[in-house]
Amino acid sequence: MATVVHRRNKCIGCNYCVDIAPDFWRMSRKDGKAVLLGAEDKRGNWVLKIPDTDIEINKRAADACPVKVIDVRE
Amino acid sequence: MRKQEGRIELMAPAGGFDSLMAAIHAGADSVYFGVDQFNMRARATMNFTLGDLPEIAQICQDNGVRTYLTLNTIVYDHDISAVRNVLKGVKDAGITAVIAADQAVIAMARSMGIEVHISTQVNITNIETVRFYAMFADTIVLSRELSLSQVKHITGQIKKEQIYGPSGRLVEIEIFVHGALCMAVSGKCYLSLHSDNSSANRGACVQNCRRKYTVIDQESGNQLAIENEYIMSAQDLCTIDFLDQVIDSGVTVMKIEGRGKGPEYVKTTVECYKEAIEDYYNGTYNQDKVADWMFRLKEVYNRGFWSGYYLGQKLGEWNDVSGSKATTRKLYIGKGKHYFDKIKVAEFKIEAYSLSAGDRILVTGPTTGAVETIVDEIHTDAGPVVEAKKGDNVSFKLDTMIRPSDKLYKIIPAPEPTH
Numbered sequence: 462m463a464t465v466v467h468r469r470n471k472c473i474g475c476n477y478c479v480d481i482a483p484d485f486w487r488m489s490r491k492d493g494k495a496v497l498l499g500a501e502d503k504r505g506n507w508v509l510k511i512p513d514t515d516i517e518i519n520k521r522a523a524d525a526c527p528v529k530v531i532d533v534r535e
Numbered sequence: 536m537r538k539q540e541g542r543i544e545l546m547a548p549a550g551g552f553d554s555l556m557a558a559i560h561a562g563a564d565s566v567y568f569g570v571d572q573f574n575m576r577a578r579a580t581m582n583f584t585l586g587d588l589p590e591i592a593q594i595c596q597d598n599g600v601r602t603y604l605t606l607n608t609i610v611y612d613h614d615i616s617a618v619r620n621v622l623k624g625v626k627d628a629g630i631t632a633v634i635a636a637d638q639a640v641i642a643m644a645r646s647m648g649i650e651v652h653i654s655t656q657v658n659i660t661n662i663e664t665v666r667f668y669a670m671f672a673d674t675i676v677l678s679r680e681l682s683l684s685q686v687k688h689i690t691g692q693i694k695k696e697q698i699y700g701p702s703g704r705l706v707e708i709e710i711f712v713h714g715a716l717c718m719a720v721s722g723k724c725y726l727s728l729h730s731d732n733s734s735a736n737r738g739a740c741v742q743n744c745r746r747k748y749t750v751i752d753q754e755s756g757n758q759l760a761i762e763n764e765y766i767m768s769a770q771d772l773c774t775i776d777f778l779d780q781v782i783d784s785g786v787t788v789m790k791i792e793g794r795g796k797g798p799e800y801v802k803t804t805v806e807c808y809k810e811a812i813e814d815y816y817n818g819t820y821n822q823d824k825v826a827d828w829m830f831r832l833k834e835v836y837n838r839g840f841w842s843g844y845y846l847g848q849k850l851g852e853w854n855d856v857s858g859s860k861a862t863t864r865k866l867y868i869g870k871g872k873h874y875f876d877k878i879k880v881a882e883f884k885i886e887a888y889s890l891s892a893g894d895r896i897l898v899t900g901p902t903t904g905a906v907e908t909i910v911d912e913i914h915t916d917a918g919p920v921v922e923a924k925k926g927d928n929v930s931f932k933l934d935t936m937i938r939p940s941d942k943l944y945k946i947i948p949a950p951e952p953t954h
Binding site: 472473474475476477479488489490491492493494525526527528 | 571572577611613615616617618620732734737738739
């Protein structure tokens with residue numbers, strides 16, 4: 462298992478994570494920032510547990526993030 | 536409105552409430568600012584949020600200052616409803632206008648009856664494009680890469696051809712007069728996107744141009760000798776030494792860059808340009824005053840100055856240091872404690888370094904703005920002292936009220952930059 466953390470307030474809504482991992486990420490129509498699907502809000506950090514098989518795709522999303530607000534913690 | 540009829544409008548950047556107050560106190564006619572991610576300083580930590588708009592609008596209305604929200608990034612489909620939310624916030628709060636670049640933002644704002652200004656990101660360089668955007672916008676910010684004679688031609692044609700904006704007034708022309716310039720034509724640089732996947736056009740520029748570079752001949756492996764390693768870092772724009780020509784070009788709004796800079800920068804630049812504008816209209820603008828303004832402008836954040844493209848210079852005015860060349864810097868020494876209103880004495884807690892009688896200080900805060908003075912007499916709990924140290928509560932005479940949210944800085948000479 463691994464954890465994906467999204468520091469959402471610093472997201473600039475570039476859409477890269479959605480392009481790379483659409484099963485995990487969507488753009489919010491409300492505020493134009495990315496949403497980590499199914500994640501839990503822990504004081505502004507949105508946190509989601511993922512199985513090992515989903516680590517790679519989320520790491521690619523994290524690498525593409527221009528403002529580095531996505532972490533994948535193993 | 537604070538702006539006197541027929542006089543040029545001075546527009547200041549506001550990256551936060553401290554800079555906003557500094558701009559108002561220094562005499563800005565208008566301020567511009569961004570919220571959340573939809574502006575060219577999306578990386579900045581101090582952007583306002585949508586919820587701040589009513590307060591900003593109220594403060595500025597009370598002071599007769601116009602408010603402009605920058606909404607000038609490129610916009611994707613997934614942004615559309617969020618942008619509409621921001622525009623609704625603008626409308627509800629009574630913000631004067633939005634500064635837009637994307638046609639979607641322009642169209643949505645117009646359909647909601649919001650005044651539109653066209654951002655420099657659109658790179659408007661000719662009268663026909665001005666005529667086109669005048670269908671939607673009352674003010675147009677020209678490309679920063681035009682010469683003043685080109686600017687003058689455009690303003691002349693607007694009068695001659697009577698080109699009106701939606702408000703029914705002649706369309707106004709705005710130019711940047713001070714602050715950072717891009718090495719590329721504004722908004723047409725993709726360096727940051729290529730190197731870091733980080734689009735400057737979404738406000739996330741990593742400023743590749745401000746770094747040092749070496750040039751290597753791949754065949755021989757030899758490094759080529761270049762005089763300045765900061766080969767892409769343009770110096771900052773400064774027009775105060777030819778501000779008469781700027782005003783004579785017929786522009787009606789002058790804008791200072793710097794939403795990412797501190798309140799002391801906003802205070803100093805606005806004060807200098809405001810004085811220069813007043814002197815221009817009073818017939819007292821002269822080179823002695825220019826020398827004084829230049830001295831003061833060099834004290835705050837700058838990468839060295841040049842006149843941009845306005846006087847038709849060739850490219851090659853590159854900065855030769857990393858970051859600022861400011862001749863002074865601010866040293867944080869403590870925070871506000873109390874203001875004794877009747878005797879006009881401010882008390883601070885010293886948390887770092889020390890404060891001595893005769894020191895030049897800066898106080899900044901979200902309500903206070905930026906206040907600068909030289910302290911003559913200082914007191915601690917032990918009575919009058921020459922120097923107050925870390926841990927001391929220090930008090931001194933100050934005409935401006937301070938608050939617990941304020942920060943106290945000492946202004947000290949900056950060391951000569953080393954390469």
